[in-house]
Amino acid sequence: MVGRGNKPSALAATPGLAPQPTVTFSSDNSRVTAELPTGESVEILLYGATVISWKDSKGDEKLWVSSAAKLDGTKAVRGGIPLVFPVFGPPPASGHPTSSLPQHGFARTSVWEFLGKSTSESNPTSGDASGSANAADLSVKLDFGLSAASLTAEVRELWPYKFNLIYSVTLNRENLTTSLVVTNDDDKPFESQVLLHTYLRVNDISSVSISGLASSTYIDKVANASVGTQTADTLSIASETDRVYTTPNGASDVVTVSEGGKTRYTVARDNLLNVVVWNPWTEKAAGMGDFEPKEGYKNMLCIEPGSVGTWQTLEPGDAFEGAQTITIPL
Numbered sequence: 643m644v645g646r647g648n649k650p651s652a653l654a655a656t657p658g659l660a661p662q663p664t665v666t667f668s669s670d671n672s673r674v675t676a677e678l679p680t681g682e683s684v685e686i687l688l689y690g691a692t693v694i695s696w697k698d699s700k701g702d703e704k705l706w707v708s709s710a711a712k713l714d715g716t717k718a719v720r721g722g723i724p725l726v727f728p729v730f731g732p733p734p735a736s737g738h739p740t741s742s743l744p745q746h747g748f749a750r751t752s753v754w755e756f757l758g759k760s761t762s763e764s765n766p767t768s769g770d771a772s773g774s775a776n777a778a779d780l781s782v783k784l785d786f787g788l789s790a791a792s793l794t795a796e797v798r799e800l801w802p803y804k805f806n807l808i809y810s811v812t813l814n815r816e817n818l819t820t821s822l823v824v825t826n827d828d829d830k831p832f833e834s835q836v837l838l839h840t841y842l843r844v845n846d847i848s849s850v851s852i853s854g855l856a857s858s859t860y861i862d863k864v865a866n867a868s869v870g871t872q873t874a875d876t877l878s879i880a881s882e883t884d885r886v887y888t889t890p891n892g893a894s895d896v897v898t899v900s901e902g903g904k905t906r907y908t909v910a911r912d913n914l915l916n917v918v919v920w921n922p923w924t925e926k927a928a929g930m931g932d933f934e935p936k937e938g939y940k941n942m943l944c945i946e947p948g949s950v951g952t953w954q955t956l957e958p959g960d961a962f963e964g965a966q967t968i969t970i971p972l
């Protein structure tokens with residue numbers, strides 16, 4: 643997808659130095675896009691700070707987005723990387739401060755502020771003798787913010803805490819990192835959960851195998867929340883799958899998604915203990931109005947790093963940071 647509005651601008655080269663490879667960037671009041679000189683690109687909607695596109699240098703899309711997804715701010719985006727905060731799934735029926743919130747909270751349905759962009763070079767010594775950076779080493783970081791003050795009055799009433807979220811999306815040649823910092827700006831503690839609801843694109847779900855979850859316990863939401871332990875080294879998807887892996891300390895913090903025996907993605911978690919694996923399969927996909935094409939479940943797999951097994955309590959002034967890095971083989 644292509645950004646609308648402002649004409650794309652190249653990030654300025656530093657005066658006096660040799661010309662630098664440039665990151666192409668554009669933003670308007672609905673979305674932000676950036677493209678590396680090597681061709682990789684990312685696109686983020688301000689609605690939900692939802693990453694809706696991540697392409698490699700050949701222009702191949704890595705994320706799955708439904709063709710019926712609403713991108714106009716009327717509904718959480720079905721696809722890409724919606725952000726889940728402050729509650730994962732349906733909130734507790736009553737008695738919890740999140741109980742009045744909708745499923746997955748309000749971060750994915752609120753309009754975020756674009757805070758700015760920065761570029762960096764991962765290997766500053768690799769450029770040429772003139773001081774020009776090596777285009778292959780450039781990365782771009784895009785920062786987004788959401789705080790209580792920018793919520794609608796209606797949402798603020800449903801969850802009456804002062805908080806600050808900073809969401810950073812960093813793109814380089816071989817990976818995409820998305821990182822969320824939650825700060826308690828209130829004078830009382832609050833409990834929250836966070837999750838990065840990533841819809842990865844695959845060619846054919848029947849050839850996909852997922853590793854990195856062996857010996858982890860999980861809650862199987864398809865089987866009445868029964869608790870299981872994964873004994874096999876890999877997981878294949880052949881029916882509706884909705885599991886919250888609790889991956890206790892010591893378990894692998896990398897999930898690998900292979901297709902036809904080849905690594906397609908590795909998803910590394912930083913300070914996010916849990917990972918949800920979700921594929922709606924035929925019936926659930928058929929029941930979602932914004933899930934198109936209906937056969938699209940064959941081309942997607944949600945690997946969702948999060949902190950959702952328990953509530954994360956933040957004292958006033960404290961912050962919690964969690965991140966994922968999704969790597970593609972070059």
Ligand SMILES: O=P(O)(O)OC[C@H]1O[C@H](O)[C@H](O)[C@@H](O)[C@@H]1O
Nearest residue numbers: 718731745746863884918920944
């Ligand atoms: O339909 P949504 O609110 O976007 O939720 C989509 C899915 O999100 C997660 O993966 C949950 O584990 C699923 O139970 C849920 O169906």
